[in-house]
Amino acid sequence: MPSVLDSIKVKGMFFKNRLVMPPMQGDHATVEGGVTSKLIEFYEKRAEGLGLIIVEHSYVNLHGQLSKRQLGLYDDHLVPGLKELVKRIQPFNTRIVLQLNHAGGKAPSRLGIESVSASPMESARELSVDEVRMLSYTFGRAAERAMEAGFDGVEIHGAHGFLLNQFYSPLTNHRTDEYGGSLENRVRLPLEVVREVKKKVGTRLLLYRMGSVDLDFMGTQIEDSQYFGKALENAGVDILDVSGGVCGGAPSTLDVQEGFFVPQAEAIRAHVDIPVIGVGGVKTPQFADDVIRDGRVDFIAVGRAQRQDADWAIKAAKYLRAQ
Ligand SMILES: Cc1cc2nc3c(=O)[nH]c(=O)nc-3n(C[C@H](O)[C@H](O)[C@H](O)COP(=O)(O)O)c2cc1C
Structure with missing residues (x-):
């Protein structure tokens, strides 16, 4: 079995290792959602040791914005800044994809912009069928901008209780x-949304972040996500990134154990024929290597540990090579 340090090819695209930085919103964008030097530096400092960077969620339209300094992808004027981000990562030979999101009912209603969801929730109103049908176009336009900026692909955010997850979960x-x-x-x-975005990414990568379980007996269960994972593969997804659903990305009930969403990734992986990313509380290089060597997942993402220590991946490689 390969190690986390071994390279892998997906859809003809080369990854120098199987370590991933999962999307982590840093709130370093401008108030219009534009790239800043602080945002670029965050990724640049961590790129060297990574096979794949998934850049934090960017809002596909103004209804889908979650926070004031979130990265945006809702308009063409945002492309040059994103181009600069991609250019600065290219020397590291690290694949870089951008996460596309619509926060749905979690977006705060702001002056003149209402929040919307699958069904009424908090201050959000329910979308009409015509509006729902427009959403794939909206995500598709955002994906086009990401392609123009030169990203190796995009990840559609379907987890953590945001809009696409609000449609998937029976709780919302x-x-x-x-x-x-x-x-x-x-x-x-x-x-x-996947089919429309697929048309825009063409030969580049399409990832989908799944809200695999809601951790609620009335919510989505792993069997639903095994079915959904296969359907996503059939619709054109190249890599599945398995995280939590309405329960969020780091639920307090699970957050104590290393690799807390890896069992869900493993269960879904058994039902699909595309690579799967595992995530959740990974802190040690040994754990990251073990889940790859044991064939549980194809990639492993390390979020908060890398946020705290920009050299985490470099140190991990040193440690594992010395073993
Ligand atoms: C500050 C912060 C921001 C995050 N932003 C995003 C995001 O933009 N998109 C997303 O899918 N997940 C986001 N997450 C969840 C992480 O990608 C990851 O799944 C989660 O933190 C669990 O992994 P970890 O224990 O290795 O950090 C965020 C997490 C943190 C801590």
Whole structure:
């Protein structure tokens, strides 16, 4: 079995190792969502030791913005800044993809911009069927901008209780039309978005971050996500990134144990024929290597540990090579 330090090819694209930086919103963008030098430096300082960087979630339209200094992808004027970010990472031979998100009902209502969701939640109103149908176009336009900026691909954010997850989860989707009710209906919008984005990324990479479980007996279960994972593969997803659903990315009930969403990634991996990224509380190089060597996942993401220590990946490689 390969080590975490071994290279891998996906769709003909070369990854120098299997270590991933998962998307982590740093709130270092301008108030318009533009790239800043502080944002670039965060990624530049961590790029050398990584096979893949997934750049933090960027909002695909103004209804989907979560926070004031979040990265944006809703307009063409944002492309030059993103181009500069990609250019600065290229010397490291590290693949770089950008995460696309719509925060849905989690977006705060702001002056003149209301928040929207699958069904009414908090201050959000329910989207009409026509508006739902427009969303794949919106994600597609954002993906086009990411391609223009030179990213190796995009990741669609379908986890942590944001809009696409709000459609997937029965906890937040109470619709009675073709976008709600059965599991097939609840995955309809995410699959429409995937098909449209796929057209835009072409030969580059399409990742999907899944909200694999809600940790609620009324919410999504792993069996739903095994079905959904296969459907995402059939719709054109190249890599599945498996995280939490409405429960969020680091639920307090799980956060104590290293690799807390790896069991879900492993269970989904058994049902698909595309590479899978595992994540959750990974702190030690040994654990990151073991999950790859044991064939549990194809890539392993290390978030907060790398946020705290920019040299985490370099140190991990040194430690593992010395073993
Ligand atoms: C500050 C911070 C920002 C995050 N932003 C995002 C994000 O933009 N998109 C996303 O999918 N997950 C986001 N996450 C979740 C992480 O990608 C990751 O899944 C989670 O932190 C668990 O991994 P870790 O224990 O290795 O940090 C964020 C996490 C943190 C701590």
